Amino acid sequence: MAAPPNEVAIVCRALTKRYGSVVALDALDLEVPTGSVFGFLGSNGAGKTTTIRLLASLAQATGGDASLAGVAVGDGEPNRRGLFGYLDQDPRFHGWMTPRELLDLVGRVYRMPDADRRTRIEEVLETVGLTDASRRPIGTLSGGMRQRLGVAQAILNRPPILLLDEPVSSLDPEGRVDMLAVIRRLGGASTVLFSTHILTDVERVCDRVAILDHGHLVTTGPMTELLERYARPVYRLDPEDDQAAAVAGLVTGLRAAPFVTHVEETTGGLRVAVSDAADAGRQLLAMVTAHGVALLVFERQRPTLEDVFLQLVGRRAHEPGAAA
Amino acid sequence: MIGLGSMLRKELLEQWRTRRMLVVAVVFTALGIGSPLLARYTPELVKALAGDQFQIVLPPPTAADAVSQFGKNLGQAGVLTAILLAMGSVAVEKERGTAALLLTKPVSRGAFLLAKLVAIGTTLLVGLMLAAVGGYYYTLILFESLPALGWAAMAGLLLLSLVAYASLTFLGSVLSRSSLAAAAIGIGAMIVLAILSALPSVGPFTPGGLDAPGAALAVGKDPGAVIGPLLVNLAGVSAIFGIAWLAFRRQEL
Numbered sequence: 001m002a003a004p005p006n007e008v009a010i011v012c013r014a015l016t017k018r019y020g021s022v023v024a025l026d027a028l029d030l031e032v033p034t035g036s037v038f039g040f041l042g043s044n045g046a047g048k049t050t051t052i053r054l055l056a057s058l059a060q061a062t063g064g065d066a067s068l069a070g071v072a073v074g075d076g077e078p079n080r081r082g083l084f085g086y087l088d089q090d091p092r093f094h095g096w097m098t099p100r101e102l103l104d105l106v107g108r109v110y111r112m113p114d115a116d117r118r119t120r121i122e123e124v125l126e127t128v129g130l131t132d133a134s135r136r137p138i139g140t141l142s143g144g145m146r147q148r149l150g151v152a153q154a155i156l157n158r159p160p161i162l163l164l165d166e167p168v169s170s171l172d173p174e175g176r177v178d179m180l181a182v183i184r185r186l187g188g189a190s191t192v193l194f195s196t197h198i199l200t201d202v203e204r205v206c207d208r209v210a211i212l213d214h215g216h217l218v219t220t221g222p223m224t225e226l227l228e229r230y231a232r233p234v235y236r237l238d239p240e241d242d243q244a245a246a247v248a249g250l251v252t253g254l255r256a257a258p259f260v261t262h263v264e265e266t267t268g269g270l271r272v273a274v275s276d277a278a279d280a281g282r283q284l285l286a287m288v289t290a291h292g293v294a295l296l297v298f299e300r301q302r303p304t305l306e307d308v309f310l311q312l313v314g315r316r317a318h319e320p321g322a323a324a
Numbered sequence: 325m326i327g328l329g330s331m332l333r334k335e336l337l338e339q340w341r342t343r344r345m346l347v348v349a350v351v352f353t354a355l356g357i358g359s360p361l362l363a364r365y366t367p368e369l370v371k372a373l374a375g376d377q378f379q380i381v382l383p384p385p386t387a388a389d390a391v392s393q394f395g396k397n398l399g400q401a402g403v404l405t406a407i408l409l410a411m412g413s414v415a416v417e418k419e420r421g422t423a424a425l426l427l428t429k430p431v432s433r434g435a436f437l438l439a440k441l442v443a444i445g446t447t448l449l450v451g452l453m454l455a456a457v458g459g460y461y462y463t464l465i466l467f468e469s470l471p472a473l474g475w476a477a478m479a480g481l482l483l484l485s486l487v488a489y490a491s492l493t494f495l496g497s498v499l500s501r502s503s504l505a506a507a508a509i510g511i512g513a514m515i516v517l518a519i520l521s522a523l524p525s526v527g528p529f530t531p532g533g534l535d536a537p538g539a540a541l542a543v544g545k546d547p548g549a550v551i552g553p554l555l556v557n558l559a560g561v562s563a564i565f566g567i568a569w570l571a572f573r574r575q576e577l
Contacts (some may be wrong), residue, residue: 055427059576086428092421096341108330109429153425 009034009161009191010055014064017050026215027064032208034160037187039206039223040195041309048091048195048210052165055193056086070162082110084315085159091150095139099130099149099281102138103156110145110157124152127182129175143170151179153187163191168201172296178273180205199305209305212312223305230308232261238269238297250291259283269297273307327431328439335443336428348405348451355397356455360390360462362397391478394459398452398482404484407510409447410493413440413504414572419501424516424577434569441494441565449484451509452479455489471544478538481550483555485531489514491564498568528557 010032025047032038042048053059055073058108068071069083091103100121107117128148135139138149147170154162167183168176184193184205192278197201202209203223210220219226229268239247247270254263254272259280262273272279277300289294339345366389367382374380414437417423427436456479463470485498489510496509521532528536528549535548 054574058424058425058428060574080426081430084428088421088424091425092422093425094338094422096338101337105330105334106429108333108430109426111430143516 001165004296008032009036009209010038010066010068010193012055012064015051015054015061015066016058016063017047017054018062019048022042023215025048028212028215028217030210030217030220032191032193034191037184037192037194037206039195039209040201040212041197041199041202041209041305042195043197043313045214046197048197048212048242049165049214050215051212052086052163052193052195056163059202080136082157084161084163085154085157085190087147087154087162087164087167088236091144091146092212093138095137097138097275098135099138099152100134102149103153106156109246112157112173115127120156120158124156127155128152129178141292144172144175147171147176148179151182154192155190158189160190162186162190162194164192166196167194169196169198176201199309203305210250211309211312225306227305230311232273232307232311233280234301234307235272235274235280236269236297236299236301237272237284237288237295240294240302241298246291246293250288250293253287253291257283271301279309300313325432325435325438326395327429328435330399331426331431331439332442333431333436335439336446338355339443344409344484345450346445347411348409348476349407349454350450351401352398352455353458355401356394356457356459357462358429359394359459360466363393364466383501385467385472386432387463388539390463390544391470391539394455394463394542395478395482396456398444399485399535402452402482403450403489403514406444406448406490407493407507407514409444410490411497411507411510413444413494414497414568415500415503415506418575418577427505427577433572437494437498437565439571441491444490445483448490449483453484455479458474461520465565472544474541474544476543481534481538481541481554483559484554485534488518488531488561488564489556491561495564495568495571498572529553531557551568 003219008031009029012028012030015025015028016023020223024262028047028051030051040048040051050059054061055068057073061074071083103121103124104117107121111321112120121132122271125134130145130148130152132147138146142150147167151164151167153165172198173213173316177225180201183192186207187207194206200291206223208220208222209226211218219227219230239250251263251270252267254270255262259274259276260272261275262271264271272280274284281300283299286296332375363385367379370380370382414423417426423436427433456475460470460472460475492513493510496506497503499509500506517530517532521527521530526534529552533553534550537550537553541548541550
């Protein structure tokens with residue numbers, strides 16, 4: 001069911017983008033609730049960047065329409081741009097400027113009063129951890145630092161909507177955790193549309209998700225709802241060492257069992273996806289015992305977004321007529 | 325023109341920080357000072373090089389020669405400088421993605437372009453002012469006093485001519501994503517205009533056609549019909565900017 005208009009920050013209606021015969025985005029219908037941190041998921045080439053570029057007016061839609069905070073996209077009206085902050089997946093800046101000068105320029109463009117601009121620049125530099133490098137030419141900054149600067153310039157004017165295209169892709173693990181925490185904190189005050197192909201990042205910060213595949217929307221909804229709806233129960237079985245023959249027999253037996261949908265052999269043991277958790281709970285241990293396998297670990301794992309993603313995107317790839 | 329002030333500030337700062345303004349100032353000043361020097365000492369240089377074997381008779385140099393030399397030097401090197409300044413101005417920003425950064429903010433595309441063209445014009449203006457002051461001073465020392473207003477008018481017409489070439493290259497920079505392609509458009513336009521300037525009916529209205537009235541004004545003579553060519557060139561620059569804006573308005577970044 002569609003959310004009321006004042007509770008929806010971003011709306012796409014049949015939004016379409018074609019490059020010649022290539023359909024980059026195919027009639028996307030999407031609503032992003034106000035204040036949410038919205039994960040926009042998909043493999044490379046799924047249409048995530050195209051959608052964000054259309055919303056930011058960097059490209060023109062071939063069909064359909066979209067709006068940000070109730071204001072239509074695509075009329076080229078510069079004042080609309082105060083409504084959103086934008087971060088490119090590969091942010092580039094003028095190398096001769098310093099981060100402080102860039103943020104000053106951005107603040108001036110947004111007509112922030114002098115005192116507020118100066119205070120806010122210090123705040124965002126501190127937020128993204130660039131205070132010490134703020135007087136260095138941007139041309140001397142690392143890729144990760146440039147990405148932090150990209151986030152800083154996007155949030156400087158406290159926009160109600162943030163369009164972040166792969167905002168943590170160039171960061172080291174520590175920087176990634178810090179930046180994801182920043183993005184999580186932005187939720188509520190701002191609506192964050194956050195594209196990525198890294199599923200664990202989405203699980204860390206997003207409350208809602210949309211999955212795109214080859215320009216099509218596969219599904220969208222609250223994260224918990226998607227996990228409940230699509231993720232199949234998964235059991236982890238870690239056998240004791242030196243039982244190769246018995247474990248091989250168990251794997252064969254599991255693959256033949258009607259309630260088992262997938263068996264994955266991992267370094268430490270087995271991941272068994274099942275169609276019916278109740279059946280599996282009753283029968284799995286009996287099968288293990290019957291094959292004489294001694295276990296170190298037997299647990300039912302929390303389904304992950306990766307399970308949902310692989311199930312949905314994998315299923316589409318096998319549907320007749322699915323894009324190659 | 326939303327964001328014009330901020331963008332102009334950024335563009336002028338860029339001209340300064342990347343040392344473009346400094347290089348143009350130094351080169352133009354050297355050309356400005358060098359022109360009367362070259363005019364004054366060319367006969368003596370020629371005589372010294374020819375030695376006693378050849379008898380070369382050259383008329384004594386005059387202030388008009390200094391003015392002519394100034395126009396030639398600044399005209400030729402100035403056009404190349406104008407092309408160099410304009411060739412990457414938009415194309416490089418599109419290619420690197422910095423245009424997208426700015427144009428997702430409250431900056432209109434017209435303001436983005438106008439700030440760049442004004443900054444290029446300002447750099448050329450600063451260079452030409454220094455060249456004009458240096459050239460005027462050395463002409464005064466080596467030859468005679470010329471009307472300062474006439475000299476300033478010559479520099480003004482020269483500036484308009486350089487801005488016209490810069491705007492053609494600028495249009496190339498808007499239309500392409502490569503600064504080399506933009507430079508090729510600028511050089512191509514320069515060649516076409518040079519050919520057109522040889523035609524009696526069209527020549528006076530080309531950027532190069534402003535040289536002759538400029539030189540006349542500098543030595544205090546009647547420049548002839550100058551208002552028409554002046555207006556045509558101003559209109560040409562405005563039209564080129566308008567075309568650039570129309571093309572850029574719908575471009576995907």
